[in-house]
Amino acid sequence: MEAPVNTPKKKRFHLNRSQSEAVQAYAFLLPAAIIVLVFFVAAIVFALYMSFNKVNMYSETYEFRGLQNYTNIFSDGIALTALKNTALFSLVVVPTQTFFALLIAYALSNKNIRFKKMFRLIYFLPTLTSSAALTLIFMFIFNINGPINGFFTGIGLYKDPINFLQEPQYALKVIMVMNIWSTVPNFMTVYLASLVDLPDSLYEAAEMDGASSWQKLVHITVPYLRPITTYVLLMGIIGTFQMFDQAYIFSNGSGGPDNSTLTVALMVYQYAFGQMNTMGYACALAIFLAVVIYIVSRLAEKLNGGNGLKDM
Amino acid sequence: MKKFGKRLLSIGATVAAVLTLAACGNKSNSSSSDSTNFKGQNLKIGVWIGNDNEKKGMNDLISGFEKKTGAKVTEKVYTDFNTQIQADLAGHRAPDVWYMDSSMYPFFQKQGVLQELNKKDVGESNFYPALTKAYTTDGKLYGVPKDTSTLALYVNNDMFKKVGVSIDSIPKSYEDLLKWLPGFQAKLDKAYGKNKVKAWSYNQDLARNLYILERNGGKPIKSNGNANLSSDAVLKNLQLYKDLVATGAAVTPKGIGQGDNGTAFGAGKVAMMEEGNWTYEVQKQQYKTNFTVLPMLSYEGKQGGMIFTVGWGEYANSKVKPLATAWIKYVTSKNVMKKYITTTGTLPSRPDVAKAADLTSDASLKVHLDANAYSTVWQDGTTLVTVNTSYQNFVANGLAGKTTLKSAMKSADDQANAAIAKAK
Numbered sequence: 001m002e003a004p005v006n007t008p009k010k011k012r013f014h015l016n017r018s019q020s021e022a023v024q025a026y027a028f029l030l031p032a033a034i035i036v037l038v039f040f041v042a043a044i045v046f047a048l049y050m051s052f053n054k055v056n057m058y059s060e061t062y063e064f065r066g067l068q069n070y071t072n073i074f075s076d077g078i079a080l081t082a083l084k085n086t087a088l089f090s091l092v093v094v095p096t097q098t099f100f101a102l103l104i105a106y107a108l109s110n111k112n113i114r115f116k117k118m119f120r121l122i123y124f125l126p127t128l129t130s131s132a133a134l135t136l137i138f139m140f141i142f143n144i145n146g147p148i149n150g151f152f153t154g155i156g157l158y159k160d161p162i163n164f165l166q167e168p169q170y171a172l173k174v175i176m177v178m179n180i181w182s183t184v185p186n187f188m189t190v191y192l193a194s195l196v197d198l199p200d201s202l203y204e205a206a207e208m209d210g211a212s213s214w215q216k217l218v219h220i221t222v223p224y225l226r227p228i229t230t231y232v233l234l235m236g237i238i239g240t241f242q243m244f245d246q247a248y249i250f251s252n253g254s255g256g257p258d259n260s261t262l263t264v265a266l267m268v269y270q271y272a273f274g275q276m277n278t279m280g281y282a283c284a285l286a287i288f289l290a291v292v293i294y295i296v297s298r299l300a301e302k303l304n305g306g307n308g309l310k311d312m
Numbered sequence: 313m314k315k316f317g318k319r320l321l322s323i324g325a326t327v328a329a330v331l332t333l334a335a336c337g338n339k340s341n342s343s344s345s346d347s348t349n350f351k352g353q354n355l356k357i358g359v360w361i362g363n364d365n366e367k368k369g370m371n372d373l374i375s376g377f378e379k380k381t382g383a384k385v386t387e388k389v390y391t392d393f394n395t396q397i398q399a400d401l402a403g404h405r406a407p408d409v410w411y412m413d414s415s416m417y418p419f420f421q422k423q424g425v426l427q428e429l430n431k432k433d434v435g436e437s438n439f440y441p442a443l444t445k446a447y448t449t450d451g452k453l454y455g456v457p458k459d460t461s462t463l464a465l466y467v468n469n470d471m472f473k474k475v476g477v478s479i480d481s482i483p484k485s486y487e488d489l490l491k492w493l494p495g496f497q498a499k500l501d502k503a504y505g506k507n508k509v510k511a512w513s514y515n516q517d518l519a520r521n522l523y524i525l526e527r528n529g530g531k532p533i534k535s536n537g538n539a540n541l542s543s544d545a546v547l548k549n550l551q552l553y554k555d556l557v558a559t560g561a562a563v564t565p566k567g568i569g570q571g572d573n574g575t576a577f578g579a580g581k582v583a584m585m586e587e588g589n590w591t592y593e594v595q596k597q598q599y600k601t602n603f604t605v606l607p608m609l610s611y612e613g614k615q616g617g618m619i620f621t622v623g624w625g626e627y628a629n630s631k632v633k634p635l636a637t638a639w640i641k642y643v644t645s646k647n648v649m650k651k652y653i654t655t656t657g658t659l660p661s662r663p664d665v666a667k668a669a670d671l672t673s674d675a676s677l678k679v680h681l682d683a684n685a686y687s688t689v690w691q692d693g694t695t696l697v698t699v700n701t702s703y704q705n706f707v708a709n710g711l712a713g714k715t716t717l718k719s720a721m722k723s724a725d726d727q728a729n730a731a732i733a734k735a736k
Contacts, residue, residue: 256705258709
């Protein structure tokens, strides 16, 4: 009696299963795609455009400069100092944080360890702290009257407290320590997640052959985690090369003392939002930084061996 | 901020989007009428708020103005003013009126985003001349000062009493101070333990050092905007700070692990500091310091200090210019300003308000008010912020004697001028 009147109509819109799944997939992708298009693709294209121009944002004048903004980078001693600082920062921080993250993850994945959850929680806490707050805390710890100076003068390592924050030879190193401390837990979690899947049988077999913990780490865990290591290295490199807020807070935006905490990202900020119409140069610096990060990341991927991220 | 790059790019994209939208919007820009009936109009104001009292003061201004004119006021509170206002200006979405720090004014003026104001209309002659001069370019007025802050010498009474030195014996000039400080520091060391309390705190910041560096014709910034810190006249003046450091009695707040002068003074780490009137209430209420406020010292026979003033600027692209001007006139009028400064504890930009609010009867505030007469406004062309960044970056090594002052300032000049050249 209640024959579906609309059936023939409905049939016209009927999609087969794979088609409807595709529509669904695109629908799910759409919000992200729009965001990516507006905030990344359009922004990058616009930055690229600005990097070839002398830009005045107020009068909206764009004066084509060709490659001048880019050639300026190489004749700019300060840009090279910033790049040197950034590279040094990355060179110290990335291997150190990767090493410690792996080591701690390995220790925490040990079946015999007690209070594992508590340790994981404690080790993960630094990641939850905002890096701005963290910087202020470290500035307090390394303060001339702070606990670090108190400890070292107390055990008699040196007599007069060192002003870690104001001395050019220490300032960047303090930021390095801080960065390592705050990023290790994050990468440790990544390693841990993968270690859970590592079949026990591998360790058991190794134990039967009389392998020590160290040998198990070097010959089983590390090779097994190679693709994860690639990821950790890449994230580390990208993160350290873009380091901005810690240096900004540390030096009040000046990159001092003596340019010792000037990073490329901080310099981009200074040129983009300083009292100058140098947005074009800032964009050129940002693009240059992106290229540097790409090259360094590829190098790290190659050095780490394997198929890089394709293994994942 | 690992996502800084992304964030920068997203700002770029927003700006791009906004530019497009704004371009469309401008076409329909109807010329604003000169009517004085503001009912139904909307005024957007751009400000920063430093504390609860300022918040209250601003609320009073807004409700008073809304009541008087029938217009609606929308307040935009900036947290990182210099960055955010630039983004707003670039997007043609800037407020109709906004706060301008004296040091930022030349930059805004040069970008052509400020509306010229009628001097008679806004009552230019009512204000301290040094302050209106700070917002004048080529004889044209582009801003009206809302308040002012000056530096004065703050002295900790309890410390002077403990070491048995009379406050009257504090020298009146820097030249004498240099000779006097070591003896005083020795007494502090004896009373409090070695280096527990320092006699004097100073700042490595052009915002505090500019007036000294400008003595005897010193020009830290050339008229073309280039940094000139390593010129002989400036170096000779800068030597004062080196001598000050050499006494062993002067430190920067950071050098003793304090955030700023006020904290160092309040925490009892220094006996004397040169600081602005904003610290006055803080010392009294928060730190409960027992202090005296004295006039600034003289150097090379001339008393000096700095003036920090904030003014109201009107957006050149505002669609409600008559309303914007009415706002500026209202908030800088005698009675309204009097109420505002009493609420916020700031100093007025008009002498008649200072008198009406009876500020001169307070000896400490009178010192600050009198400083308007001999102090230098914190302003020096459009490159000041760039030059100051370089100065702060390099001056420490020069003052500490790790390098010569000349080579330190040469590095600062080179860095600043490289940046300035790129903007040309």
